[in-house]
Amino acid sequence: MKKIIIFFSLLVFVFSSAFTYVEEKQRVFDNSDTLISNELNSLEKKCQKYSFIYEGDFVILIDSEYEKNRAKDFYNNGFFGYTQSGHDGIILYISIDKKKVEIKRFGSFLNLSHKKIKVIIKTVQKSLKEEDYLGACKSFLKTTVYFLENKDADAGDYEKSIAMNRNLKIFISGMFIYLLVMTVAMIIILKKHKRK
Numbered sequence: 001m002k003k004i005i006i007f008f009s010l011l012v013f014v015f016s017s018a019f020t021y022v023e024e025k026q027r028v029f030d031n032s033d034t035l036i037s038n039e040l041n042s043l044e045k046k047c048q049k050y051s052f053i054y055e056g057d058f059v060i061l062i063d064s065e066y067e068k069n070r071a072k073d074f075y076n077n078g079f080f081g082y083t084q085s086g087h088d089g090i091i092l093y094i095s096i097d098k099k100k101v102e103i104k105r106f107g108s109f110l111n112l113s114h115k116k117i118k119v120i121i122k123t124v125q126k127s128l129k130e131e132d133y134l135g136a137c138k139s140f141l142k143t144t145v146y147f148l149e150n151k152d153a154d155a156g157d158y159e160k161s162i163a164m165n166r167n168l169k170i171f172i173s174g175m176f177i178y179l180l181v182m183t184v185a186m187i188i189i190l191k192k193h194k195r196k
Contacts, residue, residue, distance in 0.1 A: 057089030
C-alpha cells in the first residue's frame with residue numbers, strides 16, 4: 001500500500017512538473033516598455049495556452065528599434081520550440097520605431113502559407129496604425145489560431161469570417177433593440193388598457 005501511495009505521489013509530481021514548465025516559460029518580450037504589466041500577463045497566458053494546445057511556441061517580441069533578422073535570431077537563440085526534438089512555433093516581431101512587423105515560422109508551423117502569414121501581418125498592422133500594440137498582439141494570436149484551426153481555409157476566408165461575424169453582431173444587436181422596444185410598447189399599451 002505504501003508503494004502505491006509513493007508511486008502515485010511521484011506520478012502527480014512528474015505531471016505537475018511538466019505542466020509547470022509549460023506555464024513558466026516566458027514567451028512575451030517587450031524590450032520597449034510599450035505594454036503595461038497586466039497587458040503583458042494577459043498576452044503571456046494566451047501564448048502559454050496556445051503553445052500547449054497547438055504544440056508550438058507562440059512568441060511575441062517588441063523592440064524599440066528595427067534590426068534585420070532579429071525575429072529569426074531571437075527565436076533560434078531563445079531555445080524556443082515546443083518539444084526537445086522539434087523547433088515548432090511562430091514569432092511575432094514588432095519594431096516601434098518603424099512600426100515594422102515580421103512573422104517567422106518554424107517546424108510544423110511552416111504549414112502556414114505565405115498568403116496566410118500576409119493576412120496575419122495585415123491584421124497586426126491594422127492595430128499598429130492606431131498605435132494599439134496590445135490589439136496588434138491579440139490580432140496576431142487570434143488570426144494565427146484561426147488558420148491553425150481551419151487548415152483548409154483560404155487566406156481570404158479569414159476576412160470573410162470577420163465580416164460575417166460583424167454582420168451577425170449587428171443583426172443580433174438590432175433584434176435585441178427591436179425586442180426591447182416592442183416589450184416597452186406592450187407594457188405601455190397594457191397599462192393604458194387597464195386604466196380604462
